[in-house]
Amino acid sequence: xxxxxxxxxxxxxxxxxxxxxxxxxxxxxxxxxxxxxxxxxxxxxxxxxxxxxxxxxxxxxxxxxxxxxxxxxxxxxxxxxxxxxxxxxxxxxxxxxxxxxxxxxxxxxxxxxxxxxxxxxxxxxxxxxxxxxxxxxxxxxxxxxxxxxxxxxxxxxxxxxxxxxxxxxxxxxxxxxxxxxxxxxxxxxxxxxxxxxxxxxxxxxxxxxxxxxxxxxxxxxxxxxxxxxxxxxxxxxxxxxxxxxxxxxxxxxxxxxxxxxxxxxxxxxxxxxxxxxxxxxxxxxxxxxxxxxxxxxxxxxxxxxxxxxxxxxxxxxxxxxxxxxxxxxxxxxxxxxxxxxxxxxxxxxxxxxxxxxxxxxxxxxxxxxxxxxxxxxxxxxxxxxxxxxxxxxxxxxxxxxxxxxxxxxxxxxxxxxxxxxxxxxxxxxxxxxxxxxxxxxxxxxxxxxxxxxxxxxxxxxxxxxxxxxxxxxxxxxxxxxxxxxxxxxxxxxxxxxxxxxxxxxxxxxxxxxxxxxxxxxxxxxxxxxxxxxxxxxxxxxxxxxxxxxxxxxxxxxxxxxxxxxxxxxxxxxxxxxxxxxxxxxxxxxxxxxxxxxxxxxxxx
Amino acid sequence: xxxxxxxxxxxxxxxxxxxxxxxxxxxxxxxxxxxxxxxxxxxxxxxxxxxxxxxxxxxxxxxxxxxxxxxxxxxxxxxxxxxxxxxxxxxxxxxxxxxxxxxxxxxxxxxxxxxxxxxxxxxxxxxxxxxxxxxxxxxxxxxxxxxxxxxxxxxxxxxxxxxxxxxxxxxxxxxxxxxxxxxxxxxxxx
Numbered sequence: 001x002x003x004x005x006x007x008x009x010x011x012x013x014x015x016x017x018x019x020x021x022x023x024x025x026x027x028x029x030x031x032x033x034x035x036x037x038x039x040x041x042x043x044x045x046x047x048x049x050x051x052x053x054x055x056x057x058x059x060x061x062x063x064x065x066x067x068x069x070x071x072x073x074x075x076x077x078x079x080x081x082x083x084x085x086x087x088x089x090x091x092x093x094x095x096x097x098x099x100x101x102x103x104x105x106x107x108x109x110x111x112x113x114x115x116x117x118x119x120x121x122x123x124x125x126x127x128x129x130x131x132x133x134x135x136x137x138x139x140x141x142x143x144x145x146x147x148x149x150x151x152x153x154x155x156x157x158x159x160x161x162x163x164x165x166x167x168x169x170x171x172x173x174x175x176x177x178x179x180x181x182x183x184x185x186x187x188x189x190x191x192x193x194x195x196x197x198x199x200x201x202x203x204x205x206x207x208x209x210x211x212x213x214x215x216x217x218x219x220x221x222x223x224x225x226x227x228x229x230x231x232x233x234x235x236x237x238x239x240x241x242x243x244x245x246x247x248x249x250x251x252x253x254x255x256x257x258x259x260x261x262x263x264x265x266x267x268x269x270x271x272x273x274x275x276x277x278x279x280x281x282x283x284x285x286x287x288x289x290x291x292x293x294x295x296x297x298x299x300x301x302x303x304x305x306x307x308x309x310x311x312x313x314x315x316x317x318x319x320x321x322x323x324x325x326x327x328x329x330x331x332x333x334x335x336x337x338x339x340x341x342x343x344x345x346x347x348x349x350x351x352x353x354x355x356x357x358x359x360x361x362x363x364x365x366x367x368x369x370x371x372x373x374x375x376x377x378x379x380x381x382x383x384x385x386x387x388x389x390x391x392x393x394x395x396x397x398x399x400x401x402x403x404x405x406x407x408x409x410x411x412x413x414x415x416x417x418x419x420x421x422x423x424x425x426x427x428x429x430x431x432x433x434x435x436x437x438x439x440x441x442x443x444x445x446x447x448x449x450x451x452x453x454x455x456x457x458x459x460x461x462x463x464x465x466x467x468x469x470x471x472x473x474x475x476x477x478x479x480x481x482x483x484x485x486x487x488x489x490x491x492x493x494x495x496x497x498x499x500x501x502x503x504x505x506x507x508x509x510x511x512x513x514x515x516x517x518x519x520x521x522x523x524x525x526x527x528x529x530x531x532x533x534x535x536x537x538x539x540x541x542x543x544x545x546x547x548x549x550x551x552x553x554x555x556x557x558x559x560x561x562x563x564x565x566x567x568x569x570x571x572x573x574x575x576x577x578x579x580x581x582x583x584x585x586x587x588x589x590x591x592x593x594x595x596x597x598x599x600x601x602x603x604x
Numbered sequence: 605x606x607x608x609x610x611x612x613x614x615x616x617x618x619x620x621x622x623x624x625x626x627x628x629x630x631x632x633x634x635x636x637x638x639x640x641x642x643x644x645x646x647x648x649x650x651x652x653x654x655x656x657x658x659x660x661x662x663x664x665x666x667x668x669x670x671x672x673x674x675x676x677x678x679x680x681x682x683x684x685x686x687x688x689x690x691x692x693x694x695x696x697x698x699x700x701x702x703x704x705x706x707x708x709x710x711x712x713x714x715x716x717x718x719x720x721x722x723x724x725x726x727x728x729x730x731x732x733x734x735x736x737x738x739x740x741x742x743x744x745x746x747x748x749x750x751x752x753x754x755x756x757x758x759x760x761x762x763x764x765x766x767x768x769x770x771x772x773x774x775x776x777x778x779x780x781x782x783x784x785x786x787x788x789x790x791x792x793x794x
Contacts (some may be wrong), residue, residue: 328666329668353723358705
């Protein structure tokens with residue numbers, strides 16, 4: 001055992017490796033990404049590491065490995081589990097041989113997600129045990145225990161940290177390599193009565209699952225990470241129930257005050273009912289401090305009904321805790337102050353601040369997506385058109401002044417949303433924008449659907465040859481794997497032609513005139529046709545020399561700023577200037593300037 | 605002797621590395637540390653913060669308002685944004701150079717930082733202003749702002765370690781070719 005300063009996600013990875021991990025697969029998504037990345041980094045070659053094409057593929061791969069007795073982990077963010085839910089629901093009935101942990105990171109806020117969905121519900125829905133760590137140290141320890149439970153009960157288990165645990169850092173105790181478990185998979189043993197799902201098997205499995213979960217509820221009542229902290233003031237008949245990072249905010253709130261009885265829930269499913277009854281015993285009122293949904297609050301309310309307890313349970317359902325967004329030390333302290341009837345803190349006397357500059361996320365200076373969006377915008381000027389976006393950096397194309405994302409729903413959805421809009425508005429030019437990683441993850445079937453069903457639309461593939469948004473993970477179009485192999489790329493143009501598109505053209509969006517002409521020409525064709533705007537992510541390539549604005553030529557019309565919104569172009573002392581520290585020399589602005597005032601080296 | 609430290613600024617200023625160095629200095633002294641920072645989409649050009657807590661009986665990586673012993677602000681407006689976290693009697697170290705957001709360029713706003721600095725001076729007791737640009741120029745590189753800010757923070761005496769500790773930590777966290785320059789920046793006012 002020794003101390004290390006680790007990010008929560010790194011701790012989860014290290015814990016899994018210490019537990020004898022054989023296979024890890026996943027699809028990148030904030031806040032889950034670093035678990036798999038850390039594993040790839042520390043891998044001595046004995047672990048198979050894969051960024052899969054999407055979460056469904058990742059989960060199926062993990063299941064296959066676990067069928068063989070391997071210890072496998074699958075990583076994703078909460079919305080990724082929606083994609084993987086089909087294999088998840090069935091796998092719950094089939095079970096596994098080796099330990100299998102499905103790590104799903106939830107994102108209260110949400111800070112970087114479409115939804116505030118709560119994976120604890122998915123645990124109850126799929127009937128799978130769920131672990132909910134509250135700190136970096138606990139995440140490290142708990143992931144190892146999750147593998148043990150999984151293997152003992154032959155079931156995949158969910159491990160659900162939230163953003164502040166995933167991305168928090170702490171100095172924690174970690175095992176030395178000599179203490180690691182070594183798991184040698186037995187291999188696949190054929191048994192069609194076990195591995196082939198049929199209604200009869202499912203009926204029996206369902207009976208067994210319910211029986212097991214009832215047992216697990218009792219076992220989890222004894223699990224050391226579910227606990228009751230006795231009150232420091234024994235005359236107090238109030239209690240607080242919490243979980244995850246919120247539990248630590250509760251602890252913080254009582255550092256210098258007498259604490260009531262506290263219940264910490266680390267396995268929201270199966271809920272440790274016996275422990276809950278013991279906790280509720282003698283309490284008049286319980287405040288539930290939770291993030292996302294009121295899962296514990298509902299369980300405690302249910303337990304009160306079942307055991308005829310008169311304890312009043314309050315929280316989100318009663319309007320005492322806000323229903324959306326993440327908790328903070330301050331918000332929890334306020335909830336607790338109200339509940340404990342403490343004197344109100346005097347409101348912060350910070351005087352009104354001057355107007356603060358807003359810093360929304362924007363496409364980077366030199367980002368090729370800016371050029372692609374601008375080219376389509378120019379080509380379609382004055383024509384009735386709809387631009388359906390998708391998930392990735394390019395969602396930021398919605399910001400002013402580009403304003404080129406009319407819809408965004410979930411991974412890969414843009415293609416068929418475009419098809420649907422086109423069916424109702426046949427006089428509109430419909431465009432779907434999809435990034436290369438999203439294309440492979442979940443847009444290909446959408447394109448097949450659109451082509452076969454005679455849609456009229458232009459598919460714009462924004463190919464920057466990486467998964468940029470989540471930190472540049474490889475995908476089938478990049479030609480490298482997480483095992484360090486250089487492999488044949490899957491060619492997007494060939495995929496589209498294989499599906500049956502007659503027109504597919506690949507253009508560099510930074511050649512603006514050519515890009516605009518291509519859009520004009522191709523969008524006028526009937527059927528599904530595609531333009532692949534191919535130019536590497538600006539973060540991954542070496543910058544060219546920064547461009548400069550010739551102040552003698554510049555007429556201060558600000559067209560560059562107002563049409564492109566590049567962070568590299570700024571106003572300083574009322575003049576338009578290029579910030580050399582940001583400019584990558586992509587040259588897009590020089591092609592937009594009406595008086596040729598922006599140039600590269602020739603202006604020096 | 606617990607310390608709550610808050611670093612803030614704009615993505616790309618090297619805040620995350622500064623946070624790492626501070627943490628590894630504290631680790632070396634055998635102290636317990638927790639930290640949390642902005643990650644992902646917000647990083648590029650967005651407001652970035654890093655909470656660091658050193659000491660005993662700390663439960664979570666982020667702390668509440670009015671609890672920071674020191675705020676190390678790499679940008680004036682970001683200093684104002686995070687000011688509610690400064691405890692009474694706490695110290696704020698602020699780099700005076702403002703960074704324009706893209707929105708300012710679009711709106712042609714004239715944000716120049718002066719208003720922010722005036723506000724900070726008016727409402728804080730212990731403020732240390734740093735002309736980071738000037739020091740960077742003297743040292744010959746715009747990339748050492750984070751070392752300059754860390755250096756100032758250590759000089760304030762609030763962080764529980766010495767400049768030698770910071771230099772040692774830096775050597776383990778930056779590429780070989782940048783060590784000399786970073787060391788010069790860390791030691792520039794010692």
